Amino acid sequence: MKSNTSCSDEERYKVRKLEITDNNKGFMELLQQLTVCDSISNDEFKKRFEELKLYGDDHVICVIEDVTSSKIVATGSVFIEKKFIRSCGNVGHIEDVVVDSSARGMQLGKKVVGFLADHARLRGCYKVILDCSPDNKAFYEKCGFKEKEIQMVKYFI
């Protein structure tokens, strides 16, 4: 019999798309664990959120909320690139995957990547790709990915 005071991981960690109120649930603080990420005002957050909303299903940010603390503990994004090659094929690009340091070891990263890859597949992509450090290769292999190319970068600042 299920207790009223505790819940399963599935009930506790809610996988969903980013909502406009998530700036108050630690979304930006979570991204700070990934890379350089200054705090932004609610207006700046709202502006970017609305810009991304214009892309509809072509740019989706997945979050996992810990409903016991109302904190965002994992996230990742995917955008759909429309090509001319492969009979006007689509490719999903996964970016900015991170799991809160206090919530690791519970397969939340795998859940985020699965959500994003499923989204790309359902939007007709023939593949989904991402760039990562060699340190994260084993994790993405567990998610069904294989190493293929190298990433090159040019910084402007």
Next chain:
Amino acid sequence: MKSNTSCSDEERYKVRKLEITDNNKGFMELLQQLTVCDSISNDEFKKRFEELKLYGDDHVICVIEDVTSSKIVATGSVFIEKKFIRSCGNVGHIEDVVVDSSARGMQLGKKVVGFLADHARLRGCYKVILDCSPDNKAFYEKCGFKEKEIQMVKYFI
């Protein structure tokens, strides 16, 4: 004095954005030198062209036309990804760069990559990235890129 019957490389190879008439100028045949790329009907080309047009400057395809033959001899694309990290920073993603086999050795690839990187910079990107095979690393280094991460891929078909 300039001859009327010949022109400089700069006059001969016109760098510009993709136009809807480029399906009749060998654009798809050029992409076939890059990867799997079946011919598509003019309607299919037009449909995808219009879909991409909705993104405005957030998705740009550069082509180089040889004005002496009215053939597209080089191309590449860039799309601008809007992020929350780095104070709502933007990143340019370069894709599908190819130069016609008959037009290599004239720095046309470098011109395409330069056009795309400049576009990303002018759109406020803090960096521009691309994935390539290790064989093409030296070319992109000449374009000012450095190797950074590894690309992982998951195919759906």
